[in-house]
Amino acid sequence: MGSALASDRAVYLPGTVRVAAKILVVGHFAVGKTTFVGSLSEIRPLRTEETMTQAGALVDDLRGTEDKTTTTVAMDFGRLTLSESLVLYLFGAPGQRRFTRLWRDMTHGALGALVLADTRRLEQSFPVMAVLEEHGLPYAVAVNHFQGAPRFAESEVREALDLLPETPLVTCDARDRTSSTQALIALVQHLQSRQARISQEQA
Ligand SMILES: Nc1nc2c(ncn2[C@@H]2O[C@H](COP(=O)(O)OP(=O)(O)OP(=O)(O)O)[C@@H](O)[C@H]2O)c(=O)[nH]1
Numbered sequence: 001m002g003s004a005l006a007s008d009r010a011v012y013l014p015g016t017v018r019v020a021a022k023i024l025v026v027g028h029f030a031v032g033k034t035t036f037v038g039s040l041s042e043i044r045p046l047r048t049e050e051t052m053t054q055a056g057a058l059v060d061d062l063r064g065t066e067d068k069t070t071t072t073v074a075m076d077f078g079r080l081t082l083s084e085s086l087v088l089y090l091f092g093a094p095g096q097r098r099f100t101r102l103w104r105d106m107t108h109g110a111l112g113a114l115v116l117a118d119t120r121r122l123e124q125s126f127p128v129m130a131v132l133e134e135h136g137l138p139y140a141v142a143v144n145h146f147q148g149a150p151r152f153a154e155s156e157v158r159e160a161l162d163l164l165p166e167t168p169l170v171t172c173d174a175r176d177r178t179s180s181t182q183a184l185i186a187l188v189q190h191l192q193s194r195q196a197r198i199s200q201e202q203a
């Protein structure tokens with residue numbers, strides 16, 4: 001692993017790539033999903049941003065992200081070549097709960113998900129994690145740290161989100177490519193060790 005950090009954002013996939021995996025980037029409204037996919041993608045990310053209007057003001061919680069003017073209405077799409085042989089296709093979900101049906105559809109064919117969370121509203125992560133659990137999709141959690149957001153000990157965040165001991169929990173800055181890559185690597189390592197465990201049990 002590691003070539004993704006050093007390489008330029010290449011348009012074409014290297015011929016050495018053998019495995020392509022669909023990874024979801026999910027989380028509640030305005031947690032930084034579009035920013036995360038945009039920081040990581042080596043191709044120009046596909047975005048489906050629309051301007052937010054007064055109509056959404058009563059339902060969309062903009063606390064802490066008052067500068068935000070657009071929201072994802074379908075999905076974000078990006079690509080990250082993580083090693084010579086592995087490429088990740090990143091699908092960023094829309095954030096509002098009215099898109100729950102789309103979240104379900106997006107789980108099809110996905111290998112795993114990265115749940116972005118914000119310590120100012122951890123409880124808003126539950127509906128997202130519930131959909132993943134309902135579909136048996138393994139996930140890791142990355143706290144996207146916003147300025148002024150409270151910092152809690154890892155054990156406190158784990159307890160608040162009711163995470164299983166094996167679920168990875170990391171902190172990231174979705175605007176930073178290196179930090180976002182580390183979060184994704186935590187998920188990929190989790191998926192690999194989970195797969196190894198399943199194969200061992202089946203042997
Ligand atoms: N301080 C800080 N701001 C961030 C970070 N990540 C995203 N932002 C800002 O937070 C706002 C929300 O980011 P988005 O990437 O649009 O969030 P989203 O989860 O895609 O939002 P929806 O698609 O509307 O649910 C934007 O104004 C970003 O610039 C971060 O790590 N730190």
Ligand SMILES: [Mg+2]
Nearest residue numbers: 033034071072
């Ligand atoms: Mg978005």
